[in-house]
Amino acid sequence: MHHIPLLITDLALILTVAAAATIICRKLKQPLVLGYVVAGFLIGPAVDWFPNVADSEGISTWSEIGVIFLMFGLGLEFSIVRLLNVGKAAVITAVTEMALMIAAGMLCGTALGWSFFSSLFLGGMLAISSTTIIIKAFDDLGLKGKKFTELVFGSLVVEDIMGIFMMVVLSTMAVSASLDGGAVVVELGQMALYLVAWFALSVIFVPSLLSRVAHIVSDEILLVASLALCLCMVALANAIGFSSALGAFLAGSILAGTVQAHRIESLFKSVKDLFGAVFFVSVGMLLSPDAVIQNAPAIVAITLVTLLGKPVFTFLGAMLSGQSLKTSVKCGMSLSQIGEFSFIIAALGASLGVTDDFLYPIIVAVSVITTLTTPVYVKNSDRLYRALAKILPGRILERIDSSSDESSGGEGSSSLWANHTKRWTLKVVLVVLSATASVEVLKKVIEPLLATAIPNEALNWTVMVICVIITGLFMSNVFHADRTTEFNVLWMKDKKNHVPLTALTIVGAVICVGMVFFIVNASGVGQSPIPYLIALVVTGAMAVSKRIHSLFIRLETSFIGNLNENIIAERRGALSDEERETWVKRNLYVVEIEATRMLHRREAIPPLGLSPLKSLAGTPVAKQLPHGEQSADFMYGLAYGLDLIAIQRGDRRIECSTLARLTKSELARRIIDPSDPLCIQEGDVLTFLGTEDEADAYLQSLVADGALDEEQAYGISLDEYLGGRPAIPDATCFAIDVDASSPLAGTTIAASQLKERYGSLVVALRHNWLLKLRPQHNMRISAGDRIWLMGKADLADPLIKREDATVLE
Numbered sequence: 001m002h003h004i005p006l007l008i009t010d011l012a013l014i015l016t017v018a019a020a021a022t023i024i025c026r027k028l029k030q031p032l033v034l035g036y037v038v039a040g041f042l043i044g045p046a047v048d049w050f051p052n053v054a055d056s057e058g059i060s061t062w063s064e065i066g067v068i069f070l071m072f073g074l075g076l077e078f079s080i081v082r083l084l085n086v087g088k089a090a091v092i093t094a095v096t097e098m099a100l101m102i103a104a105g106m107l108c109g110t111a112l113g114w115s116f117f118s119s120l121f122l123g124g125m126l127a128i129s130s131t132t133i134i135i136k137a138f139d140d141l142g143l144k145g146k147k148f149t150e151l152v153f154g155s156l157v158v159e160d161i162m163g164i165f166m167m168v169v170l171s172t173m174a175v176s177a178s179l180d181g182g183a184v185v186v187e188l189g190q191m192a193l194y195l196v197a198w199f200a201l202s203v204i205f206v207p208s209l210l211s212r213v214a215h216i217v218s219d220e221i222l223l224v225a226s227l228a229l230c231l232c233m234v235a236l237a238n239a240i241g242f243s244s245a246l247g248a249f250l251a252g253s254i255l256a257g258t259v260q261a262h263r264i265e266s267l268f269k270s271v272k273d274l275f276g277a278v279f280f281v282s283v284g285m286l287l288s289p290d291a292v293i294q295n296a297p298a299i300v301a302i303t304l305v306t307l308l309g310k311p312v313f314t315f316l317g318a319m320l321s322g323q324s325l326k327t328s329v330k331c332g333m334s335l336s337q338i339g340e341f342s343f344i345i346a347a348l349g350a351s352l353g354v355t356d357d358f359l360y361p362i363i364v365a366v367s368v369i370t371t372l373t374t375p376v377y378v379k380n381s382d383r384l385y386r387a388l389a390k391i392l393p394g395r396i397l398e399r400i401d402s403s404s405d406e407s408s409g410g411e412g413s414s415s416l417w418a419n420h421t422k423r424w425t426l427k428v429v430l431v432v433l434s435a436t437a438s439v440e441v442l443k444k445v446i447e448p449l450l451a452t453a454i455p456n457e458a459l460n461w462t463v464m465v466i467c468v469i470i471t472g473l474f475m476s477n478v479f480h481a482d483r484t485t486e487f488n489v490l491w492m493k494d495k496k497n498h499v500p501l502t503a504l505t506i507v508g509a510v511i512c513v514g515m516v517f518f519i520v521n522a523s524g525v526g527q528s529p530i531p532y533l534i535a536l537v538v539t540g541a542m543a544v545s546k547r548i549h550s551l552f553i554r555l556e557t558s559f560i561g562n563l564n565e566n567i568i569a570e571r572r573g574a575l576s577d578e579e580r581e582t583w584v585k586r587n588l589y590v591v592e593i594e595a596t597r598m599l600h601r602r603e604a605i606p607p608l609g610l611s612p613l614k615s616l617a618g619t620p621v622a623k624q625l626p627h628g629e630q631s632a633d634f635m636y637g638l639a640y641g642l643d644l645i646a647i648q649r650g651d652r653r654i655e656c657s658t659l660a661r662l663t664k665s666e667l668a669r670r671i672i673d674p675s676d677p678l679c680i681q682e683g684d685v686l687t688f689l690g691t692e693d694e695a696d697a698y699l700q701s702l703v704a705d706g707a708l709d710e711e712q713a714y715g716i717s718l719d720e721y722l723g724g725r726p727a728i729p730d731a732t733c734f735a736i737d738v739d740a741s742s743p744l745a746g747t748t749i750a751a752s753q754l755k756e757r758y759g760s761l762v763v764a765l766r767h768n769w770l771l772k773l774r775p776q777h778n779m780r781i782s783a784g785d786r787i788w789l790m791g792k793a794d795l796a797d798p799l800i801k802r803e804d805a806t807v808l809e
Contacts, residue, residue, distance in 0.1 A: 006055040013051055014059070014281050017043055031136045033280055033340060034371055037364060040284020046291075059282055064244075064351075066279025067344055071245040072230045073272040074160060075252020076265045089321035090154025093331065096317030097155070097310065098127040098162060104309045105302075112298050117174060117354040124170055125346060125363050126306055128163045130339020130371070131156050137334070137375045148330040151318065155335060163341050164249050167348055171243045174354040190444075193437040194240050199250060200559065207258040207562035214260070223267045226255060245344065261566040283343045283364055291361040298358075299365045306370055311336045311377070325392075326385045333381035337370035338363070416490055421504075427478045428508050434474040435515035438467040439522045457525075464523035468535050471519060472542030475512050476552050479543040488639035489701065512539070550748050550778045554767075557779070561770035568769050584764045584788045585719035585733055588773060589695040591642070593702070595684040640698040642688035643761060643774070645731070645790070649684050656731045657759030657792035689718065689763070689790070691773050718763075718790075733763070733790050740783040750777040758798070760791030 018039040025035035042050050053059055102123035109119025134152065138144050172188050206229070210217075217225070230251040237247025255264055292299065315332035323331070346363050349355035442463045450459060490497045516535045520526045542548045561568070637644065644667065647654040654677075659667065670678040680686070688698070695715040702708035722733060738744050744752050754760045765775040766786040772779070781787060 007058040010053045010055050010059055011062075011278075013043055013053065014039070014278060018277050018281055029140055031133050031339075031371060033130075033132055034368065036277055036280035037284035037287065037368065040281035041287045042284075043281070044285035044287065046288030053285065056285075059278065059285075062275065063279040063282035063347070066275035066277075066282075067347060068230065068234055068244055068248040069268075069272045069275045070279065070340070070344070071164070071248035072252040073265070073268065073276075074164075075249040075254075076256050076261060076268065078157075078161070078249075078253045078256055087154060089318070089323060090151055091158050092321035093151060093314060093317035093323075094155040094158035094162065096320055097314040097335065098159060100313040100316070101127040101309055104305055104313075108301060108305050112301065114356065114359075117349070118356045118359055120173070121170060121345060121349040121355050122302070122359065122363075124163075124166055125342040126302070126310070126338060127166070128159050128338065128341040128345075129156060129310065129335040130337050130341070130367075131160070133337050133339050133371050133374050134334055137378050140375065141378060143378070148327045148334070151323065151327060151331050152334045155314070155317075155331070160341070163345075164246055167243050167345060168246050170345070171348060171352060174349070174352045190440060191240065191242060193433070193440045195242070195246075195250075196433055197437040197441050198236070199254070202250075202254045203257065203562050204555070204559055206254050207565050208558070210258055210260055211565075217260075219263075219267055222260060222264060223271075226264050226268060227271070229255070243348065245348070256566065257563045258565050259569045279347075280340070280343070283347075283360075286360045287364045288361060291358060292365050295358050295362050295365075299362055299369075302362065302366050303369050306338060306366060307336060307373060307377075325388065329385040329388065330378075330381040333377040333384065334374075336377045337374045338367050339371065342367060420487055420490060420501075424504050424508065427474075428511050431471060431474045431478060431512055431515055435467065435471045435519055438470045439463075439519060442466060443522065460524040461531075464520060464525050464531065464535065467519045467523065468516070468538050469542070471515055472539040473548060473552050473555075475539055475543040476545065476549040477556075478508055478512060488641075491639075512543075546748065546750070546778050550780045553776060553779045554782075557767050557770055557772070561768045564770070565768075582719055584735075584771075584773070585722065586717050587692065588689060588718040588763055589692050589715040590645075590718055590721040591637075591688045591690070591695045591699060591715040593637070593686050593688070593708070595680050595682055595686055637686065637688045637698060640690070640701070641694045641774075642690040642698060644686060645689045645761065646687035647678070647680070647684050648687070649681065654678065655792060656761070656790060660755050660759045660761040660791055663755070689761075731790055731792060733788060735786055735788050738781055738783055738785045738787065742783070744781050744787075745783040746780070748778050748780050749775060752781060754789060758789075758791055760789040762787055763790050764788040 018036055021039040021042075022032045022035035025032055025038075041047065043053055045052060102120075105123030105126040106119045109122045114122070134156065138149060143149055168191070169188065172191070230248050233251035234244045234247040237250070238244055255261055258264075311332040313332075314335045315328045318328035318331045319325075342363055346355070346360050350357075350360055447459060447463060454462070487501060491501060513536070516539050517526075517532060520531045520535050523531075525531045644659055645656040646659065662670070667678070670676045671680045673679055688695070690698070692715075699708065699713040699715065703710055703713045718733065722731060736742075736744070744754075749762050749765070752762075754762060762775065764771060764773050764787070765779060765781070766772070767782060767784075
């Protein structure tokens with residue numbers, strides 16, 4: 001008789017008992033995870049009268065694969081956009097609750113006499129709530145769609161993401177237990193650099209590769225390729241010191257942004273369910289009555305900490321984020337359990353050998369108890385809210401309500417500084433990351449592989465050159481990018497802003513130079529001044545190069561497009577053909593302002609030549625006219641990033657095609673020259689074009705300055721503007737699909753001469769289905785792109801006929 005491997009008979013037993021247990025759980029309206037745990041308990045060593053698993057090592061391997069696939073599935077459901085959309089309230093709520101629960105868990109473990117790592121891992125297990133159990137409770141109670149559930153699900157998203165990186169920190173601390181705190185931080189920083197480089201490169205290349213082979217990829221090939229990517233990322237993560245769970249999560253998050261995400265998720269669901277079931281059954285196998293009885297005091301204590309701490313700390317976090325008393329209470333009562341993520345953290349601690357054996361069954365027991373209490377907590381949250389409303393003094397309730405109202409209000413003018421600081425910080429941080437990550441990866445990974453083939457000195461110079469080129473690419477975004485709206489407006493609003501804005505610019509330059517010196521020194525070629533000089537010259541030339549900046553924009557566009565490919569496709573699919581054709585015109589806005597405020601030009605030009613006027617005019621202050629005025633309305637319009645598309649001066653109209661032919665530098669120079677016909681005069685009606693946010697910010701600034709009444713502060717869509725003026729045929733909006741034979745393919749917007757030759761303003765560009773309104777002039781046009789232009793019909797007619805354009809009127 002042929003004997004089959006024990007693993008097969010064990011799997012037969014596991015799946016049979018699991019199927020029966022989950023059917024019973026479904027009948028009892030309990031989460032399936034509870035059924036798997038019960039099944040594991042029955043076939044585990046604790047129950048003698050029931051058939052047991054024979055090959056525990058084989059099942060352990062399967063359960064580890066289950067963790068990997070569960071994390072891969074979590075990554076497939078994750079996207080950067082989703083994380084950004086959860087809002088500040090969810091972040092504050094989750095971070096507050098997790099930080100306090102980690103502290104409470106550590107204190108509880110210490111009080112029970114446990115080791116440091118057992119206490120630390122306990123805190124991590126108690127910090128994350130169970131998405132599965134909460135979804136089940138909301139479904140059973142019919143609460144999905146309620147206002148407070150948005151905050152609950154947003155907090156769960158944040159908890160899941162923080163849980164992934166908490167596992168990285170815990171595993172690093174565990175394997176580096178002999179190192180001091182500073183060494184652990186350094187090691188975490190080094191691994192983070194690998195993570196950033198690895199994730200960025202994957203997002204740029206993997207979705208693009210999938211798009212190219214999509215027409216030949218069947219369901220079978222797609223599933224196999226996805227699992228291959230998952231396991232390769234797991235192997236790579238393990239090789240550089242990350243946990244396998246992080247590698248699997250990153251693989252899923254990379255695929256989550258692609259148009260194939262839903263298809264992959266559907267194909268993968270059965271695989272995830274199978275291996276996930278084995279994992280949760282293996283969790284139940286570690287549960288034994290003897291362990292529960294021996295650790296009953298610890299189970300009771302930890303259960304009380306969970307059932308009391310999580311609702312209270314979540315309530316505090318929600319209150320800190322500005323939520324109402326009712327929302328805070330209901331959110332706190334919902335996030336009152338632990339579940340699947342806690343099992344994974346427990347498994348991590350056991351695999352690393354840093355936690356005590358009794359911790360696993362304790363956390364399973366606590367999870368079972370809190371799973372059963374969750375529906376009770378959620379169902380009675382309204383009763384608790386009413387009790388608190390009666391107990392709390394009226395003044396406190398009024399203060400809570402006013403705090404909630406304030407949190408939902410709009411942002412003040414201080415947001416200009418906040419936005420500018422964020423943009424500046426992001427650009428500088430990208431330079432620092434590009435320099436440190438390129439050095440770390442090339443020196444620690446690539447150089448050892450090439451050491452036997454290339455002489456040491458040549459290899460060091462090669463590393464330096466590659467790092468300098470990579471960093472110079474990111475520096476172009478700091479030094480060559482157009483000035484931000486916030487910078488221009490802050491500079492013009494108050495002379496007091498000049499010093500901090502100039503200081504930020506200088507600090508950015510110093511940091512960039514410091515990164516160049518760091519690269520040369522780390523590459524091992526810094527024995528003489530020559531390498532430093534060469535590196536500074538190369539990065540300086542790249543920083544001011546339009547071609548390099550165009551390349552950076554292309555990479556940035558590809559990264560953002562690939563990261564959001566799935567969402568873009570969903571939104572595009574939700575639009576009708578007519579809506580797609582008119583989307584650009586409906587999302588660009590026109591503002592008409594009468595020029596009433598005039599500024600003396602001498603007062604408007606600040607020192608150091610850093611003003612928006614200087615950056616736009618591009619001419620030395622000494623060569624500008626010593627007399628005359630400039631329109632504050634016009635300058636603020638440009639500062640907010642708007643384009644001037646028409647000037648109405650009495651019966652005379654200066655058309656869009658005339659203004660579109662001029663660069664911003666020429667336009668800024670001519671509107672302040674009293675002898676020029678374009679010089680702005682009081683009473684001129686200025687027509688600006690921009691996005692809805694740009695137009696609204698400009699109008700609100702005029703209202704704040706008292707130059708415009710609130711009821712006058714509105715714009716109209718470009719669609720309405722063009723449709724409402726049939727008697728003035730000075731503007732039309734049309735779209736061009738660029739093919740490989742078009743002379744526009746391969747040129748930047750600035751080099752295409754669309755403004756100069758056809759008087760047409762580029763108002764939007766779509767590349768790889770990522771549509772950019774009012775793109776930067778250094779953005780490159782490629783075959784397959786679509787560009788939208790605005791210009792005069794008769795002047796643009798040759799272009800329309802040549803490119804077979806679609807007129808959107």
